[in-house]
Amino acid sequence: MQNKTMFLLMLVITFIISGCSQTENQATNKQNNEQNLNVAFSGQPPSLDPHITTATEALEIARNIFETLVTLNENYEPVPMLAESVESSEDGKVYTFHLREGVNFHNGEEMTSEDVVASMNRWLEKASVAITFLPGATFEAEGLHTVVLKLEEPATDVLDIMAGRSQFPAIMPKDIIDSAPAEGVSEIVGTGPFELKEWKQDQHIHLKKFDNYSMLDEEPSGLAGRKEVFFDNVYFKVVSDSSTRLAGLETGEYDVAIQIPHNNFEKVNNLPNVNVYLDYSGTNNVYYNRKEGPMANEKMRQAVNIALDLDEIMLAAFADEELYEVDHNYMKPDQTNWNGESGKESFNQKDTERAKELLKEAEYNGEELILLTSRTYDYQYNSSVVLKEQLEQIGVNIKLEDYDWTGYQDRRNDLSKWDLVSVGGQGLLTTPSQLLALDSAFASGSDHPKITELLKLIRTAETQDKAREHWDELQGFLWNEYVPITIYGHQNSIVGTTSKLEDLSVLQGPIFWNTRMAE
Structure with a gap:
């Protein structure tokens, strides 16, 4: 009787184990049948709340x-x-x-x-x-x-x-x-x-x-x-390291890699199983602290702006001319409804002698200026290195401070922590009112009354031609007098994908709906 009971118990255990194994196999098969997309991107987001983040x-x-x-x-x-x-x-x-x-x-x-x-x-x-x-x-x-x-x-x-x-x-x-x-x-x-x-x-x-x-x-x-x-x-x-993102794309570990290093453009473009997409990502800029410190002096900002060799900065940032355009317009260069010649006379002048004169007019005495940047985006850091070198050549005492993305954002929001800050991206904009450079709440803010007045006229203009007239006046004022930022130029970011990924489109980043993996 005892042997029969033991036999029945073992039989029940066998059925249970068999059932569990079958369930596990079914779960595994279901998981294996799922279509997954692996995307390598550069930094930990500070938040996923769209109302508050600009990252x-x-x-x-x-x-x-x-x-x-x-x-x-x-x-x-x-x-x-x-x-x-x-x-x-x-x-x-x-x-x-x-x-x-x-x-x-x-x-x-x-x-x-x-x-x-x-x-x-x-x-x-x-x-x-x-x-x-x-x-x-x-x-x-x-x-x-x-x-x-x-x-x-x-x-x-x-x-x-x-x-x-x-x-x-x-x-x-x-x-x-x-x-x-x-x-x-x-x-x-x-x-x-x-x-x-x-x-x-x-x-x-x-x-x-x-x-x-x-x-x-x-x-x-x-x-x-x-x-x-x-x-x-x-x-x-x-994947914070850009070379690791590229290597993972090449080996197939990642199906998509965002922010491919610009100096690897030629290499990734020649990989046999990789597709490359260039995505307009906005302007590459330096913002000036207009509220505190030496850069609150308009002459200081004019001095820095007039001295810079922007061709050198953009080449150092992006390595290949196909990836950028040195252009003075605040809006995307092909947006003809907004863009023109206004302000061009103060753009990319490389006039170091005039810059030194303006430094004297500003009564600059060699105070140390903090240039804030982050290696999270290689182009921002590379731009900052060359900017530092160029400013030292006209006698500016400048210290480069590099932080991870979270540290960079924390310090950018504290005006006591920086005099100049590297800012990139912002993507495609459809009207000047969306420009961060004109936003009174971003970085040190642009709350000059003339900016406020002209933006209001632009936003209430009855025709596009009239709005364009007001924008031409405002863009000229920004470059020639107020100088809230210096735009180095306009940039494209590099998105790499496996060649098996079909029907992908990009608009301010890759779009992951309506795209699929080839069988």
Whole structure:
């Protein structure tokens, strides 16, 4: 009897073990059948809260999770996304957004006007561009699927600002907005095609396909239209060393590598199993501390600007002329509706003698100036090294301070910590009002009354030609007199992918919907 009992017990255990093994194998097979995309990017994001961050690596990830009322199409035009349609009043002071119905958040809740109003009013309070250019604006709900934006003054660039990249107005659930601490939302929940699955600090950010995504039935165009997802998981892996990102792309460890080192452009361009994409990423600049220290003197800023050899700086930063353009325009060089010759006379002059005269006029006595930079972006650091050398040649005592990205941002926000700071990127902009250099809340701020006056005229102009006239006047003032920054030139970033990745497009970073891996 005892032997029979033991036999039955062993039989039960065998069935249990067999069942467990079968379950484990099924789970493994399911995981093996998933389509994963491995992306190597340069730095740990300080936050994934789009309302507060300007960090490129954060924004490129966050736009997969969050969506906005309007977004940019391939022609850089703001078009509806979470809004079904938009109407504006004749006086330009009221915008009505009719929301799409049946749009789901990642937490299973349906988006309503309450969520939109809470999100947009928080954005108005947090985002520096909204604080600067939409003061006194408010969003209000009118029914379950309509929200109204009311402005104190009319503006023609409202939708452009809302479709901007930096500190973009992501829509989140109202309860998350209401409970958000000052440092950023504690839950990352949006309506986008991917949802946040896991964030391992300094290792990876894991996004999962959102199965209940409410997809538009429109042709894809830039960041607009249909967002079809062919990957079950996207892993954004923190790889701070740029050469490691390139090596991983070459070996197949990574399917996509962002911020490929510019001095490796020729090498990566010749790899047999790699595709290369050049993505316009904005201007490469040095910003001046206009509130504290020696650089608060306008003559000091003019001296530095007039001395610089920008061809040398840009070549050191990007190594290949295909990757940059030395151009004085604040806006993208091919944006002919904004760009012209205004201010060119003070750009890339390489006039060291005049620079020394201006230093004397500024009564500069050899005080040590702090130049803040970060190796997180190789071009920023390389630019800063050459800038330091050039300024030393005209007698400026300058100290280069290099920090990781978090340390760099912390110090950039403290005006007592720097006199000059290397700033790059910002991506594609559609109107001058989006320029960080003109943002009173960024770095040391540009709150000169003439800037404020001309920006207002640009934003309320009845025609594009009239807006262009005001912008020409403002750009000339920025270069010839006020000099809040020096633009070295315009840059392209390098995105490398495996050649198996099909239908990828780039617009302010690679777009991971509507792309797939070849069989």
